[in-house]
Amino acid sequence: MQGSVTMGSYIVPITTILIVIGLLVGIGLLVSFALTMGLSVYYKEGATQRDKVRSDVQNTLLSRAFSPEPEWNDWVTELSDTERTVAIDSLAEYLRELDGSEADSLKMLGKELDVPERAKKALERGHTYERLQALTWLIRLETPEPYYAASYEPTTQAERAAVARLLFQTGQLERAENGIELMLEGATGEFSVFGQDTLYRLAREAPDAMFAIGADWYQNWSAPLLAQVLLICGQLGTGVRTADISWLTASLEADDEGVRAAAARALGSFGWRPELRDSMFLARATDDPSPRVRGAVYEMLGSWGDNEGATVLLYALISEDDPRALVRGTNALVQRQEHVGESGPAILGAAWDWSAEHASYDSVARGRTRSTGT
Amino acid sequence: MHTTAHLVVQLFAATGIFVLAYYLIVNGYYLCLHILALFELRDNVREASWDQPFRRFSSPFYPGIALVVPAYNEAATIEESVQSMLSLNYPELEVVVVNDGSTDETLEKLIERFSLKALEAEVPFEVPSEEIQGTYRSTKYEELLVVDKKNGGKSDALNAGIWLTEMPLFCAVDSDTIIDRDALLQIVKPFLERPGTTVATGGVIRVANECTVEDGIVKEVNLPKTGLPGLQVMEYLRAFYSGRLGLNRINGLILISGAFGLFRTDVVREIGGYRHDTITEDFDIIVRLHRYLTDEEREYSVDFVPEPVAWTEVPSSWRVLGRQRRRWYRGMVETVVTNRGMLFNPSYGRVGTIIFPFFVAAEMFGPLIEGLGYIILPLAWYFGVLNIEFFVVFFLLTTGFGIFLSWFGVFSEVWSFNRYNDPKQILRLLWYGILENFGYRQWKTLVAWQGLFEYFRGVDSWGVMERGGFSSANDEDD
Secondary structure, three states: OOOEEEEOOEEEEHHHHHHHHHHHHHHHHHHHHHHHHHHHHHHHHHHHHHHHHHHHHHHHHHHHHOOOOOOHHHHHHHOOHHHHHHHHHHHHHHHHHOOHHHHHHHHHHHHHOOHHHHHHHHHHHOOHHHHHHHHHHHHHHOOOHHHHHOOOOOOOHHHHHHHHHHHHHOOOOOOHHHHHHHHHOOOOOOOOHHHHHHHHHHHHHOHHHHHHHHHHHHHHOOHHHHHHHHHHHHHOHHHOOOOOOHHHHHHOOOOOHHHHHHHHHHHHHOOOOHHHHOHHHHHHHHOOOOHHHHHHHHHHHHHHOOHHHHHHHHHHHHOOOOHHHHHHHHHHHHOOHHHOOOHHHHHHHHHHHHHHHHHHHHHHHHHHHHHHOO | OHHHHHHHHHHHHHHHHHHHHHHHHHHHHHHHHHHHHHHHHHHHHHHHOOOOOOOHHHOOOOOOEEEEEEEOOOOOOHHHHHHHHHOOOOOOEEEEEEEEOOOOOHHHHHHHHOOEEEOOOOOOOOOOOOOEEEEEEEOOOOOEEEEEEOOOOHHHHHHHHHHHOOOOEEEEEOOOOEEOOOHHHHHOHHHHHOOOOEEEEEEEEEEOOOOEEEOOEEEEOOOOOOHHHHHHHHHHHHHHHHHHHHHHHOOOOOOOOOOEEEEEHHHHHHOOOOOOOOOOHHHHHHHHHHHHHHHOOOOOEEEEEEEEEEEEOOOOOHHHHHHHHHHHHHHHHHHHHHOHHHOOOHHHHHHHHHHHHHHHHHHHHHHHHHHHHHHHHHHHHHOOOOOHHHHHHHHHHHHHHHHHHHHHHHHHHHHOOOOOOOHHHHHHHHHHHHHHHHHHHHHHHHHHHHHHHHHHHOOOOOOOOOOOOOEOHHHHHO
């Protein structure tokens, strides 16, 4: 190594390079040390201040919440900034846990603490998670006004789900169908579990509308989104009487095996519909090339709960060559063993024995759980 | 003689330039990762601040999770561990304990504590593991399944559990790992956000030594007072908060800790489960998932979630730690060699072209090259050809930058989830960030070389992890 390095037309002494590297590393160390310790002390100080007042704030908050005249305004005006922060944190916690008149009283406190006004500002200026948290606050406080007052349009599927939930829970939707449309119109990607749950709650209010929208739009949806909607339809149960389920049966023919499996699960609630009893349809379903889909079809047949479904299932299982699909089938069939003749268990052999024994232990443990209340 | 001396000097100079160039590139890579990690952490903290307004336990859309717990001679702790796992907050949970041919009373303790009954029915399908000698169901807990099999190692035990569960997701956990009560609700988030594409997620592993543990929950987070576990706290923070977060930002995560990772059951079955002939099954499985899913041209993601935390006891003696680290190094080399076809292979996207090669350069060759540096320096001094400038640059690039990267990890911890919430603990952590560069770091390069030699010698043992147990409030009372 020489005493200098040539950089283009410049000759830089090694010492200079060393000093620069040393300075860079030194400054980096100094800054990261100062930032880390400064932040730690700042957080600790804030936590200490909040801990000092937490007990008093929470006790007062709860005693006023259970009082017929909480007089929140008087209390809130006396709060310091730290106490106000603790009050808002505690409010979020209690709103999750309390119902009834106490919850109504806490919602009044939220308004006195200017939470709706802060939420409005967050909707207008915050990043996506601040907007979502703002909508969460409005849902908890059942206060849709700031949403209407803010110059804000939901931009992500999660935000649309949160807005739909807000409007649904605050009775702002003329019909639940509007909420379903709000969530699904133009949707392409998957929903998070929160979105799925919101769509499910809306669909429970208007199951026929859910099926009608699905029938109209399902061909525009991506496979993962369609699979999610089908799972939601499967959860709606027998409440759906006259809805068009042709798109569910059509989905059993989809290219994506996840969609076919979800369609099979969705059809589990519709065993009484005559169009599902067609032998050609059932043969196609039980002959699906994917073991995963066949397993779901077996569960569909099992959930129909009648002799015909059990018989079709039994015959399909006799020729099943995938051991895991077979076990899914026997798991479904043992739930309907009153429809299975004496020869069934013998034909299905080890898979039946496995499923039957597990089912018996499930019921033993469930019975024990119920009796002990654990 | 003059020519020989000249050649030696040239050799030292060339080696010095190579080492400096190597460190400049690798440290530049690490710096980029750390900066990416900050952006990723910011997004994660923001996301964690959103308190989703729905009741999780009444939602029918949470995918079921099986906790697969391999257990080998864990009689002392297995009852408490399983009880703790059964108490985790998650809507649909199954706990599958796989007794991997224990020679102690692991199985007997489980049978007694959880009222287990042996199933008469045999498993009706092939399981890619050593012979299953029995399966047990609890008459108390519907969600508990115990599998008793002949000893075959951790991978083998995991495979037995994965094949025997019907849950769509499984979480591989060590039986001595303490999982935060809500950790499953957090680690599952990527599967909830992107159910169609997420195949694996990993959470943060933290050091439980000297933390106060009660009823399987970490009640009080304490930083180990002794040096060796303390240094490992520093290492874990740096690895999780910087390395993995940064890689996650570019969908290039190639390692999820075997102590706490969540996987899609069907996809892991598709690749044949865990390989039996590897000693770092956690690294191997992720690399193989990348390889398989890319070969299949499937859209997928492997995610790291910094919020959920599992706690583990780390070795507190040099002997045990050395054994663990040699095993890690051997396993890394073995996995890299097995999957060498991915290196610089553009068909594996950025994992093949950037991440895997940099991983190999930094994690596999890094300690070896650094170790060489520690040999060359005194030799160069002995031969009178030590260049002081080279020495200073080497020191700055290894030690100075090493401290900077470690402190970056501590900063990320404070800025985000701040579990070590006492500034005195943070100060101590920063001190560990300095301390590890004097002795510990050099020792690790020696261990890496030993691991490499063991790899070439075909050593494939796991070695025994000796644990001192967790502190409890009662211990303090005593």
